[in-house]
Amino acid sequence: xxxxxxxxxxxxxxxxxxxxxxxxxTDKITLxxxxxKLKSEDWEELSRKVEESRTSWLVAGISSPPASAxxxxxRPRNYTALSSDGSQIFPDRHEALPCYLINISSIALTYGxxxxxxxxxxxxxxxxxxxxxTIWGGKKIPADSEVISxxxxxxxxxxxxxxxxxxxxxxxxxALSDGTLILWRLEASPPDFRDGIMVPFLRILDEFRTLRVPxxxxxxxPGSTDVINALRVGLCPEKVSFCNQCPYTELPTLPxxxxxxxxxxxxxxxxxxxxxxxxxxxxxxxxxEMYGEHHIYFFYINIGEEIARVEVPxxxxxxxxxxxxxxxxxxxxxxxGKGYPVSIAEAHEQAVVKAKDRDFFFSLIREAMVKSGxxxxxxxxxxxxxxxxx
Amino acid sequence: xxxxxxEVVESGTKGFVARSPRVGEAPSFGSFVRTxxxxxxxxxxxxxxxxxxxxxxxxxxxxxxxxELKREQPQIFELLKTEFHVLTLGYLDRGKIRFALSPLPPxxxxxxxxxxxxxxxxxxxxDFFLRAxxxxxxxxxxxxxxxxxxxAQRSRKNDKDFMVRMGKSLSRFLKDDYERLASILRRLL
Numbered sequence: 001x002x003x004x005x006x007x008x009x010x011x012x013x014x015x016x017x018x019x020x021x022x023x024x025x026t027d028k029i030t031l032x033x034x035x036x037k038l039k040s041e042d043w044e045e046l047s048r049k050v051e052e053s054r055t056s057w058l059v060a061g062i063s064s065p066p067a068s069a070x071x072x073x074x075r076p077r078n079y080t081a082l083s084s085d086g087s088q089i090f091p092d093r094h095e096a097l098p099c100y101l102i103n104i105s106s107i108a109l110t111y112g113x114x115x116x117x118x119x120x121x122x123x124x125x126x127x128x129x130x131x132x133x134t135i136w137g138g139k140k141i142p143a144d145s146e147v148i149s150x151x152x153x154x155x156x157x158x159x160x161x162x163x164x165x166x167x168x169x170x171x172x173x174x175a176l177s178d179g180t181l182i183l184w185r186l187e188a189s190p191p192d193f194r195d196g197i198m199v200p201f202l203r204i205l206d207e208f209r210t211l212r213v214p215x216x217x218x219x220x221x222p223g224s225t226d227v228i229n230a231l232r233v234g235l236c237p238e239k240v241s242f243c244n245q246c247p248y249t250e251l252p253t254l255p256x257x258x259x260x261x262x263x264x265x266x267x268x269x270x271x272x273x274x275x276x277x278x279x280x281x282x283x284x285x286x287x288x289e290m291y292g293e294h295h296i297y298f299f300y301i302n303i304g305e306e307i308a309r310v311e312v313p314x315x316x317x318x319x320x321x322x323x324x325x326x327x328x329x330x331x332x333x334x335x336x337g338k339g340y341p342v343s344i345a346e347a348h349e350q351a352v353v354k355a356k357d358r359d360f361f362f363s364l365i366r367e368a369m370v371k372s373g374x375x376x377x378x379x380x381x382x383x384x385x386x387x388x389x390x
Numbered sequence: 391x392x393x394x395x396x397e398v399v400e401s402g403t404k405g406f407v408a409r410s411p412r413v414g415e416a417p418s419f420g421s422f423v424r425t426x427x428x429x430x431x432x433x434x435x436x437x438x439x440x441x442x443x444x445x446x447x448x449x450x451x452x453x454x455x456x457x458e459l460k461r462e463q464p465q466i467f468e469l470l471k472t473e474f475h476v477l478t479l480g481y482l483d484r485g486k487i488r489f490a491l492s493p494l495p496p497x498x499x500x501x502x503x504x505x506x507x508x509x510x511x512x513x514x515x516x517d518f519f520l521r522a523x524x525x526x527x528x529x530x531x532x533x534x535x536x537x538x539x540x541x542a543q544r545s546r547k548n549d550k551d552f553m554v555r556m557g558k559s560l561s562r563f564l565k566d567d568y569e570r571l572a573s574i575l576r577r578l579l
Contacts, residue, residue: 109465117465336463338450346465349447 025266032259032267035231040065046234053233053241060226060264060298061282072275073324075332078112079172082213084159085347086152089358090145091132094382096366096374099127100143102152104159105350107343108167121350124155137190150185150197157204157215164213173213174329178344181217181296181311182285198290205294205313214316216326217296218341222309226298227264227281232256264300265307272302277310277327280317303331305339396474396502398425401495403478404526405433408502410472414440420537422505422513423476425496432487432505432513433476434522434538436529440472476502477529479519489518507545514542514552517559524563532570535560536577553578 039046047062060066089101105121126132126143133140134147143151160175167173183201186194208215233241235256237248248254268278278300288295297317300307310330316322333341353361369376395417396408406425410416416438417423424430442448447469452459459466481492487509505513513519523534539556546552557575564571 107465111462111464113461115461115464117468119465119468342463342465349444 028259028262029266029270032262033270036067039234040067050230050233055243057229058226059233059284060230064279066279068279069272069276072331073328075328076172080110080167081174081176081333081343082160082163083107083176083343083347084156085178085351086156087351087353088148088152089353089361094379095362096369096376096378098132100148101125103351103353104155105347106159106163107347108163109343119346119350136193154197154201161204161207164211175213175215176341176343177217179217184285184287187287209315214322214326217311218344219309220340222265223263225263228259228262268300268307274302274304275331277301303334394501395504398496398498398500401498403491403495405477406496407473407475413467413470413472416472416474417504420534420541422510423502424505425500425502427496427500430482431478431492431496432480433478435474436477436534437475443469443471477526479522487512510542510545520559532574535574
């Protein structure tokens with residue numbers, strides 16, 4: 001049981017500290033905005049410096065004036081938005097049989113003259129040894145939440161690809177995914193496991209590229225600081241910054257620290273008007289070294305209610321038509337969804353597996369086992385949680 | 391199967407609920423319907439509801455015309471459902487309509503069909519349906535009487551004698567409530 005008296009005093013301290021930080025924020029934002037404008041005049045120099053520097057943070061690669069704001073392109077009258085999301089029931093070793101379930105949704109929304117909607121979801125049950133175990137650094141280990149989540153991500157993209165192939169729309173189609181396209185969690189995994197996810201993932205992106213259907217990852221309320229970090233590199237007095245050899249550590253504050261603590265979202269909320277998109281930046285995530293032609297780029301967009309981050313592969317970022325299609329369609333989708341892309345929101349709604357669904361799922365298994373004459377045994381711990389005594 | 395107007399999604403002895411195959415379409419209030427189950431159950435539509443398919447979600451206002459909504463927000467029509475509630479009047483017992491509750495409610499997922507003119511005539515040949523309406527606690531009885539009577543009269547090619555006969559029955563059923571009877575009769579003219 002949670003003691004709310006003790007929690008409340010901790011909540012109060014948290015709010016006090018955040019409030020102090022919010023007061024400092026205004027000055028930091030003004031400074032960051034000035035810095036962004038200034039560096040836009042000589043962005044090639046900042047781009048070179050970012051390229052050559054070695055920092056401990058993720059820094060946005062710059063290939064155009066970073067302060068530029070692109071107005072909202074006109075939306076094509078007819079278009080299709082495709083999306084998918086997943087939800088899962090993780091294996092519970094206290095239950096009668098070891099298995100897990102992944103539910104993947106399919107959303108195809110067509111607008112304009114042939115308007116229509118297709119909403120649905122399909123579950124997959126995993127119970128065989130090859131699904132329940134995975135090879136991790138040469139060892140066979142049980143698939144945990146991390147492994148299942150990555151598998152789920154892969155299934156979501158596979159589903160969107162199927163939707164693209166089954167969709168006979170004209171050129172204006174977008175594939176939208178909730179969250180980042182950067183599978184950074186794989187950075188820490190051993191090559192045998194990593195390749196099992198990454199190779200098929202990149203193959204799916206290859207197909208999207210061949211079909212010329214732009215893929216975009218949509219991040220609401222982003223916490224990323226890539227552009228702020230690039231400006232911090234710009235603030236560094238060194239010609240090239242090497243954070244691990246920083247000569248300013250003796251100073252009371254580091255030259256790069258005045259804008260520390262800001263996120264890109266704060267900065268771009270002062271730069272972009274509703275509908276406008278920022279310059280396109282290159283992500284420097286380490287895992288992207290594996291992405292090749294699909295290296296992930298991103299931009300920020302003011303959708304009115306908030307600043308969102310949109311990630312696209314290199315071949316979208318470098319194709320003017322696809323990029324402006326992503327810009328206008330992401331905005332339209334967010335407008336239709338009252339601040340959050342409607343196709344992604346529906347993908348979530350269709351995929352979601354609620355707590356009561358989970359309970360029913362396990363009771364279905366137990367019931368099926370009883371009917372087939374299996375001896376059903378659940379752990380004492382599982383039983384104790386279900387029927388707590390006094 | 392085509393040509394059906396609903397599918398039973400909730401079934402009980404006194405009545406059933408059917409889902410319409412198309413959002414916004416349903417048999418009219420007060421119309422006579424039947425199920426296509428082994429032993430058909432006959433009834434009257436007394437409530438039509440269109441709303442969200444999922445209990446946790448409510449339709450929102452979009453400030454758009456129906457045309458615009460279909461073009462720009464096509465998904466909302468997939469998230470809505472239309473259901474109609476039917477009051478049971480009787481069932482088919484060895485080829486004859488019996489004006490009593492069916493021994494078993496219609497099976498879930500049975501299709502619902504609009505009654506033919508012959509069936510409507512048979513169902514309204516006696517005043518049992520009026521009594522069934524008046525004695526049901528949860529239906530808008532007076533309006534249901536009016537709609538079902540007008541519907542029955544149409545299928546009987548505006549038979550005046552029929553209306554007179556039913557009017558007499560109503561005056562008997564509602565002999566203790568003149569105001570209510572008068573209101574119904576005035577609205578039937």
